[in-house]
Amino acid sequence: MVDFEKIQYKPVSVRNLLVEMKDLSELMIDLAYSAALFNSRELAEEVLELEERVDSLVYILEMHTMLAARDAEDAKLLAGVSRVAAATDKISDAAADIAILVLKEIGIHPIVREAFKKVEERLTRVEIVHNSILIGKTLGDLELAANLGVDIIAIRRLKEWIINPDEEKVLNEGDTLIARGAPLGIKELEGLAAGKVQKLDH
């Protein structure tokens, strides 16, 4: 829980808050699309949890920006920060709307699936099989973003989802990865996870 009484103004906090909100809102859109494409209630629930987090961040950020404004020029610039924060909040709301659709079990209309076709090319869900070279490596070792132009946005491990995993995370056999990226890199990642591509040689 966030304890609002303890909040003190630090410039670095406003920056970090905005960076986190922006990154989270974009992640949420891709997770919401993934939830719809792969019909995953769990992913949809993760999106709704992230939406609550973004809502808290908006509130904290608004307090920070008010405290940070020392003169009219400051206030003008910080109004810009506040507007970008509001925009990321809208984007996260949109992601939550799509997630709710999945949770209500309305089912995905073929028309929606068609609209998500382009998304399908840049999002994938793959399981890591026993002979995959990804097993035992950290995301930092693999440098998938640099090597394949692909980001791992979520890992399903046993019953849990690890959202936006960090560089130290080690990949295990049986992990299911949700990844986004350029279509070619996505194809290559699918091969690596399925043990069909045995070398990451870019």
Add this chain to the structure above:
Amino acid sequence: MVDFEKIQYKPVSVRNLLVEMKDLSELMIDLAYSAALFNSRELAEEVLELEERVDSLVYILEMHTMLAARDAEDAKLLAGVSRVAAATDKISDAAADIAILVLKEIGIHPIVREAFKKVEERLTRVEIVHNSILIGKTLGDLELAANLGVDIIAIRRLKEWIINPDEEKVLNEGDTLIARGAPLGIKELEGLAAGKVQKLDH
């Protein structure tokens, strides 16, 4: 102008409308970020024009979905279409909010610039110089998406912006391109436009 009286229900229309709305809303976010990063009033104005287009599309789509519902099951599925349409509308509103920030000349706070840092790696603005191999080629010839993992989202030619250019568009000397994609592909495109890379050999 859209003439609402002439609208007739065709299943293909609903699909096309939703696909266009979804693609436009994502394009708008990247254009809005580009407008902020490159401090471009013209790009910001393009975003606001697209936002009006999305608003019209929402209205037409709502009419179509109502006319399309023949029974309760239909209505349930089409409610899902309508919800996804509303989500794309929210995303396009968020893009417009950022564009307005640029038009109001509030200036981009360093904090906002920091939040856009990751965006900066996947968006670029480059001019095509006299000895670039891109000159005289169509976007279809170049297959930049397949070859570099990069999409051209806008071309500035003389005083005009061509938004979301199609495959037949021929590139000219002096064109300014706004492109999005994987960081490596973005770097390569910059080299090609600047005439420093003389071969597209992927």
